[in-house]
Amino acid sequence: MADRVTVHVDGGVADVRLDRPDKLNALDAAMFDALAEAGEGLAADPSVRAVVLSGEGRAFCAGLDVSVAIALGGDSPPPGASARFSRLLDDLTAREPGRITNLVQQVAHVWRELPQPVIAAVHGHALGGGLQIALGADIRIVAPDATLSVLEIRWGLVPDMTGTAALIRLVGEDVAKDLTFTGRMITGTEAARIGLATRVADDPRAAAADLAREIAGNSPDAVRAAKRLFNRVADVDLAGQFRAESRALAGLRGTPNQIEAATAHLERRPPVFTDPA
Template identity: 80%
Template sequence: MGDDQADRVTVHVDGGVADVRLDRPEKLNALDMAMFGALAETGEALAADPSVRAVVLSGEGRAFCAGLDFANFAAMAADAPPAGASARFRRLVNDITAREPGRATNLAQQVVHVWREMPQPVIAAVHGHALGGGLQIALGADIRIVAPDATLSVLEIRWGLVPDMTGTAALIRLVGEDVAKELTFTGRMITGAEAVRLGLATRAADDPRAAATELAREIAGHSPDAVRGAKRLLNRAADGDLAGQFLEESRTLDALRGSPNQVEAVRAYFEKRPPKFTDPL
C-alpha cells in the first residue's frame, strides 16, 4: 500500500476482531483515488489473514462516508488518470468495463465486494452520512448497525448516474425490487431508523461502533470454520449472476458518464436550478 493509501484507512486487530476505519474525516471520508486503493487492498489483506475472525468497518469523524470526492475524480471526465495513479486505478479510468484480474469486479466494485466475498463476517457501523458510494460500501458488509439519526441515500441519480459499485445487486437482495427502485429513482435521504424499517440496515444503536464491536467479539468467539462455512452458504443462497450484474452496472455507467443529460444534472444541481433534460433517443 502506498503512503497516500496508508493515510486513508486504519486497521487494528484485537482478539481476532479487525477494526477498520475510513480515515479522511476532514472530507467526511469521501472516496478519492487513494481511498479506493486502500479499501480494496485492506479488504484483500484481511481476507487472507486466518487470525482475523470478524471485521468492524466504520468511519472516523462525523460520517461513515459521504460518497465520491468529485474534485479528486475530475480527471476522469477527461479520461486522464491523475498523476501517481496506481495500475488498478488507471485500468478503472481507462475502461470501466474492464475487470480486476481474475474477478467479476472493477476496482470501484471491488471496494464494496471485497467485504462480501471475504470469508470473515463484516459488520458496518454507520453514523452521519452514508451517501452514494459510501452507502454501497456499507451494503457490502454482512450486517449494518446504524445510528438512528444517520443519513443514507442512493444518491447517484442526483448526478444523472446509476449505482455502479455493486449497489444494484445489494439493494434488490436487501429491500426488494420496489423499494430498491424507489430509493434509486429518487435518491431521497432516509434516516438510520427508516433504513432499519426498510431492511437496508440490520438494527439501530446510539453508538454503532460499540454495538458492532460487541457483536464482532461474540462472532469471533465461535468456531471460525463454522462461521466461514455459514457465510459462504448464505452468500451462495442469496447471490444470482453477480458477474453479469456487475458488468452491466459498468456498461450502463459508462454510457451515462459525460452524456448531455448527465452533464445537465450536475450543472443544474450546482447552479441551483431545475434541470432541462432532453428526451431519450
C-alpha cells in the same frame, strides 16, 4: 494505505476505518485503492475472525469525491490516481485481474468476499458509493439519525459499485427502484425499517464491536461455512450483474444529460435535461 484507511486487529477483531475525516471520508482515487487493499489483506489473515468497518469523524462516507465524479464524466484521471485506478477510467467494463469486479465495485464487494463476517457501523452520512460500501457488509448497525441515500441519480449516473444487486437482495425490487430513481435521503431508523440496515444503535461502532467480539468467540470454521452458504444462496450471476452496472455507467458518463446533472448539482440549481432521442 494508512493515510486513507486504518486497520487494527485485536482479539480476532479487525477494526477498519475510513480515515479522511476532513472530507467526510469521501472516496477519492487513493481511498479506492486503500479500501480494496485493506479488504484483500484481511481475507488472507486467518487470525481475523470478524471485521468492523466504520468511518472516522462525522460520517461513515459521504460518497464520491468531486475529483472522481469529474473524472468519471471525462477521460482524465484525478490527481494522484494510481495505475490501478487509471485503468478503470480507460474501460469501466474491464475487470480486476481474476475478479468479477472493476476497482470501484471491488471496494464494496471485497467485504462480501471476505471469509470473515463484516459489520458496518454507520453514523452521519452514508451516501452514494459510501452506502454501497456499507451494503457490502454482512450486517449494518446504523445510528438512528444517520443519513443514507442512493445518491447516484444526482450525478446523472446509476449505482455502479455492486449496489443494484445488494439493494434488490435487501429491500426488494420496488423499494430498490424507489430509492434509486429518487435519490431521496432516509434516516437510519427508516433504513432499519425497510431492511437496508440490520438495526439501529446510538453508538453504532460500540455495538458493532460488541457483536464482532461475540462472533469471534464462536468456531471460525462454522462461522465461515455459514457465510459461504448464505452468500451462495443470494449470489446469482453476480458477474453478469456487475458487468451490466459497468456498461450502464460507461454509457452514461460524459453524455450531455450526465454532465448537466453533475453541473447543476455542484451549482445548486435545478437541472435542465434534454429528452432522450
